[in-house]
Amino acid sequence: MERREFLKKSGVLLAGTACACALPLLPAAAKSINVDSENTAGKKWGMVIDLNKCAKDCNACLDACRKENNVAMHGDKRWDIHLIRKVTLKRKHPAESPEISVPLLCNHCERPPCAQACPVKATYKREDGIVIVDHHRCIGCRYCMISCPYNARFFNYRENHEWPNKDNTRSSHGVPESCNFCAHRLDKGKKPACVEACEEINAKALIFGDLNDPGSDVSKVIAGNHVRGIREDFGTKPKVLYIGL
Amino acid sequence: METDFETIEGKSTQFSVLLAILAVLALAGLYATYRMYVEGIYLSGMTNRIPWGLQVILAVFYIGLSAGSLVISSLYAIFGKKEYKPFARISVFLAFLFLVAALLSIISDWGRPDRIFEPFYHLNPLSMLSINPFLYNVYMLICLVYLWAMFKEKEKLVKIIAPIAVIWAIGVHSGTGAIFGFVPRELYQSALLPPSFIAAALSSGTALMILVLLLLFKVTRRPLDENLVVRLGKLLAIFIVIVMYFVFVENAYRLYMPVSHEAGMYFLFGGFHSWVFWGGLIILGSIVPAVILFNPATVKRIPWIVVSCVLVVFGVLCERYIIVIPGQTHAPDLFPNMVVVSSALAEGYVSYSISFYEVLQALGVVGIIGFAFVLGLKLFKMMPTEAKVLKESDSVKSPSEEKELEKQTVAS
Amino acid sequence: MAAQNNNMEFIIMIITAVILLIPLGYGVVSLASSNDTQPFIEKPDEKYDKCVRDTEYMRLNHMDLLKEIRDDAMRRGKRGEITLNDCRKCHTSRERFCDKCHNVVNAQLDCYGCHYFPK
């Protein structure tokens, strides 16, 4: 066989494969099935964490989150997943300042670098400001983890074997996770699990609500206190704000 | 001089053994990737703090090599330096293969390699990681057309494509630099990364090209004019200086600016990566080869050039390591006036160790492209019969070449 | 030498073609070799009253429906009366209601790595 012919034929083969691969690209009929509960319209979810009310040895929000979202604990610091985690901090000056305990979670940045980075739009910002990972689409490239300056993203390095809340999903390995403000609960009109847990023990350190609504709890707290996000100088405009940081 | 090209013979036992070894490597890589796909990529050395490891380092390294190879061929096509024509085909072929290697490395690193077509359905045009594959794929296409044009001896087409290919290569490397430069991390964020990527790419690519050529001509016992290699070596010396310049500017800036001073100190003196930086990139990868190549006594000797080329390639590999890894091991200072007492996540500086499975994957990629390269040499007329500096009367054929020709006729 | 070369090219072309056609061949062979040609009919459990769509539609297009509610929930924040969790109230077993057909037509599901559905 001639070399030219060979090249031609392999070219045809390749082109054929490309066409076959492109078939699913044909647009599916666009129609919406669920039309109720427009929970995203006009909202901007945000959270204020009052560190003065957050007890150092309380883990209610963490436990609630693990139970609600089936978060994997492998018992190894390298791979454990913490959608919300607590760090204990101490001021550098003065030296004997008391230790404070700070819950850290995804800040749901108004300008999320993680969503900018994701090559397939698996991480994206919903209309109501929640930054969320679509596990159906994610290819597991971990560029979002590289891009998040807050270490708020975690990767499912291993298979998760626990499944306490069967009504919610758990993550299979190969995709990253971060807090999504319990979007599945918000869409049904409930509050995030951690906020509910914090209210249940009457600590009320986590205040959650709609930042666009001046009458919401969270807006009132912001109006009456000095709040700030973590490292606002990154320019990401976090929507998780702290009192007493 | 008209350069003749031919295929290599590839009938000896060594040739088959080489192919077999490469195939085994490729299979080992496939096995490791499969294990990771089934069990999760915890088998690699990556952690929640270090989500990018060896595969990304190597991908970036391969992309750099690819550009350098292309430059050699452009020397002939753009600047009309006929004496480099013998290398043109091989170098474009290598450029293509290195890009394949880069893409293979990246894909084998994904958590869900089964979703390989997702990026085609849903593209995020703002993501550096989707702009780049676009650049890579077009680059591969350009390489193929370029190669085809050279096989067909379509001089005009070659002249048109060569500049396009070089410009596109510059885009590819700027884009690759931007993957890291455009990320809000203390040690990544930098507008200087794209150009310094180009410089590093040129130096490593040229060095590797020299090595490959010397090796090929030696193994297949073809005559190669040493002066050509010496010229390439001098070119390499210039590239090394440019790389050093970029490294210097970047670190001087980091150290000087109060905001990144601490990160700069960590980068230069903060742990294992600092050894890689000083020992690997600065001393072995830049100063030693620069001294060798600028010294008129040593630059004329092929063994010295080989040594410096090996060092340069090694140095650029080290450079890739210190681009990718320290940016992650360095902890973002989330609470500037507090100290972290305890946390469930490793919040401070962390370290990265390469795991066995990652090495297998990397070897697999080497196996795949090595296999393709050797097979390509056998199938397509890429090896020049000889290469020498022009001006001499070059119609006289060397005896060894005549022997080669004889062998061919006998075989057919 | 030349003849040798041509042979080589031909072999490589065949290999390429085979590799590209493996998925198709796999599907055809596994469909042909399955003797379960009518695996589909299975009545849901007693609770079953009426499905969200008629049977014919569900048989052919349930995946479109699922994808639609998936995108609604994930992307538009609309979680309405149809959810995968509700499906499992009547279709109580994934072996009986999903895997049977999916095995025959060789369509691999990866829903259940993340969504709960009893075996």
Ligand code: SF4
């Ligand atoms: S905190 Fe990190 S993961 Fe969350 S939105 Fe911001 S950049 Fe993204």
Ligand code: SF4
């Ligand atoms: S790991 Fe997934 S979510 Fe993150 S950037 Fe890659 S595709 Fe997007």
